[in-house]
Amino acid sequence: MITQSLSTLLERNEIAPQTYQYFFEKPDNFDFIAGQYAFLDFTSPVNRDEKPSMRAMSIASAPCEDRLMFVMRDSDSAFKKNMRAMQVGDELLIKCPLGHVAIPENLHQPVTFIIAGVGITPVRSMLKQEEHIRSFRPIIVIYSNKTRADIALREDLEKISLDHYKTVYTLTREEGEWSGEKGRIDAEMITRNVDDITNQMYYVVGTGEFITAMQGVLTELNVPKEKIIFDNFG
Numbered sequence: 001m002i003t004q005s006l007s008t009l010l011e012r013n014e015i016a017p018q019t020y021q022y023f024f025e026k027p028d029n030f031d032f033i034a035g036q037y038a039f040l041d042f043t044s045p046v047n048r049d050e051k052p053s054m055r056a057m058s059i060a061s062a063p064c065e066d067r068l069m070f071v072m073r074d075s076d077s078a079f080k081k082n083m084r085a086m087q088v089g090d091e092l093l094i095k096c097p098l099g100h101v102a103i104p105e106n107l108h109q110p111v112t113f114i115i116a117g118v119g120i121t122p123v124r125s126m127l128k129q130e131e132h133i134r135s136f137r138p139i140i141v142i143y144s145n146k147t148r149a150d151i152a153l154r155e156d157l158e159k160i161s162l163d164h165y166k167t168v169y170t171l172t173r174e175e176g177e178w179s180g181e182k183g184r185i186d187a188e189m190i191t192r193n194v195d196d197i198t199n200q201m202y203y204v205v206g207t208g209e210f211i212t213a214m215q216g217v218l219t220e221l222n223v224p225k226e227k228i229i230f231d232n233f234g
């Protein structure tokens with residue numbers, strides 16, 4: 001059931017350039033599945049523009065965690081200005097849960113996440129929940145960012161304790177030393193890092209442009225359409 005609750009801001013951190021992490025109180029009886037999203041809105045927004053006052057945001061925390069986490073890139077939109085203006089103790093309207101993105105219940109199904117930038121948010125939730133249920137499925141996260149500094153939630157990803165899990169970072173504009181992958185995600189990069197390519201369930205999360213590019217890459221690799229879930233951030 002979709003509910004709308006007021007929730008209090010507990011903490012805010014800048015975790016990458018222009019990228020903010022927000023922790024909110026989890027309202028009572030707040031149910032969601034890892035991978036789902038919420039609409040965040042203000043009861044009386046101070047800043048307004050021609051766009052609606054609310055935005056869709058993936059829930060970056062897992063259902064097993066005590067607080068709600070959201071991570072978002074900053075911009076000059078009225079919504080982001082209102083987010084920046086929030087003080088600890090202020091309230092936000094959270095409409096939830098929404099969305100169909102969820103990891104398969106069958107733990108024998110290997111999963112590959114193909115992610116750009118802040119698209120890591122629903123993945124963090126799903127990984128944390130997999131850790132909670134002591135999942136044994138193989139999981140690979142291929143995570144693209146412009147530079148090393150832009151990698152959001154890296155510490156969280158590296159603390160995930162699962163038996164068959166790895167994150168492959170790729171940087172598209174890093175000039176300095178870097179031992180991981182470099183360049184955009186393509187068929188060769190996926191082939192290098194993923195075993196049994198056509199047996200994976202793929203989750204592709206990012207902006208529309210990234211989704212379109214990855215659609216092409218997965219088609220090139222002969223991955224059947226029913227094995228791909230897209231989470232388009234717009």
Ligand SMILES: Cc1cc2nc3c(=O)[nH]c(=O)nc-3n(C[C@H](O)[C@H](O)[C@H](O)COP(=O)(O)OP(=O)(O)OC[C@H]3O[C@@H](n4cnc5c(N)ncnc54)[C@H](O)[C@@H]3O)c2cc1C
Nearest residue numbers: 037055056057058071072073075077079080118121232233
């Ligand atoms: C299911 C779902 C989950 C999402 N989860 C997250 C998440 O976890 N974190 C997150 O950061 N975002 C997430 N998003 C995206 C989020 O809803 C916003 O669209 C995004 O954060 C941009 O919002 P904004 O207010 O900064 O920009 P908006 O004002 O909404 O603008 C959207 C885009 O249009 C461009 N734009 C705006 N104005 C102009 C202009 N005048 N000329 C040209 N271009 C312009 C902006 O650069 C931006 O790329 C999610 C979206 C969906 C659908």
